[in-house]
Amino acid sequence: MEFKHRPVLLNECIEHLNIKPDGVYVDGTIGGAGHSVEIYKRLGKDGCLIGIDQDSFAIKTSEKRLSEIKGQARYILVNKNFSHIKDICEQNGIDGVDGILLDLGVSSHQLDEAERGFSYQKDAPLDMRMDRSLKVTAETIVNEYSEEEIKNIIKNYGEEKWAARIASFIVRARNKARIRTTTELVDIIKAAIPSAARREGPHPAKRTFQALRIAVNNELGVLGQALRDGVSVLKSGGVFCVITFHSLEDRIVKHEFQKMVNPCTCPGDFPVCVCGAKQIAEHVTRKPILPSEQELAENPRSRSAKLRIIRKL
Numbered sequence: 001m002e003f004k005h006r007p008v009l010l011n012e013c014i015e016h017l018n019i020k021p022d023g024v025y026v027d028g029t030i031g032g033a034g035h036s037v038e039i040y041k042r043l044g045k046d047g048c049l050i051g052i053d054q055d056s057f058a059i060k061t062s063e064k065r066l067s068e069i070k071g072q073a074r075y076i077l078v079n080k081n082f083s084h085i086k087d088i089c090e091q092n093g094i095d096g097v098d099g100i101l102l103d104l105g106v107s108s109h110q111l112d113e114a115e116r117g118f119s120y121q122k123d124a125p126l127d128m129r130m131d132r133s134l135k136v137t138a139e140t141i142v143n144e145y146s147e148e149e150i151k152n153i154i155k156n157y158g159e160e161k162w163a164a165r166i167a168s169f170i171v172r173a174r175n176k177a178r179i180r181t182t183t184e185l186v187d188i189i190k191a192a193i194p195s196a197a198r199r200e201g202p203h204p205a206k207r208t209f210q211a212l213r214i215a216v217n218n219e220l221g222v223l224g225q226a227l228r229d230g231v232s233v234l235k236s237g238g239v240f241c242v243i244t245f246h247s248l249e250d251r252i253v254k255h256e257f258q259k260m261v262n263p264c265t266c267p268g269d270f271p272v273c274v275c276g277a278k279q280i281a282e283h284v285t286r287k288p289i290l291p292s293e294q295e296l297a298e299n300p301r302s303r304s305a306k307l308r309i310i311r312k313l
Helices: 010-017 034-041 056-067 082-091 108-112 138-144 147-158 163-174 182-192 206-217 219-233 247-261 293-298
Strands: 024-027 048-052 074-078 097-103 234-244 281-283 306-312
Touching: 010 034, 010 097, 010 234, 010 306, 024 034, 034 048, 034 056, 034 097, 048 056, 048 082, 056 074, 074 082, 082 097, 082 219, 097 219, 138 147, 138 163, 138 206, 147 163, 147 206, 163 182, 182 206, 206 219, 219 234, 219 247, 234 247, 247 281, 247 306
Parallel strands: 024 048, 024 097, 048 074, 097 234
Antiparallel strands: 234 306, 281 306
């Protein structure tokens, strides 16, 4: 199946990365190379693109697409999680980069390829692993974790108000037979959520599926450190762009970026800073950049996207 990838907020990312022909740029979630193709086209013979993705199929697709451009720049593709960004730069002799992009959304390919189990709209095995070498799948969680653990995952990562009831229904169902498919889980979730609540808002399974995907891939666990490591490899003046798709990850990005811009921990009534923390970055935009009306019309999956950008001092 072709790796479909409609890059979200593409023009905004390219504009703010302000790509230099001889620069070094990292796409930490290269996916189908939607953003990276446009970065690579702007690089000259002394430039370099580093593409990282934990999905091996994304790396194969990116290799194909970048090779077709016949560009002069070097590109390096690495099949790892973006949390390894610092080590990857060191291992490839890169002592500083000019820009970093992280697109934290699930790719259209991963949603559309039924066997991956990310979508609540397609019947598939309960998988949800971005890295297929991971041992824990969504099936593992719903069948082997305790009711309390499942409830906490759905509540904390899905912000689902019916988390306790959904967890209870999952345990009741698995006591009769192992839950193996997305359709089986969707039916359980629908049974757990009262009919009046199901008629409002998004698909009733959306929050639970989001929560399971985050848990399977430890998405929030690696994000904070990855942001700090990313800034550490940026050159002075380098730009860090992060696209988020839900409030949990956006909250982490906002918090980490704010600590880099204003690290002072002194009480507000102190006349001068005595903690000694030094500012290492500045906001490029005070508020997150949102998709335009045109992009929302052309790509509905962009509707929850937010782009936050900082520049290293």
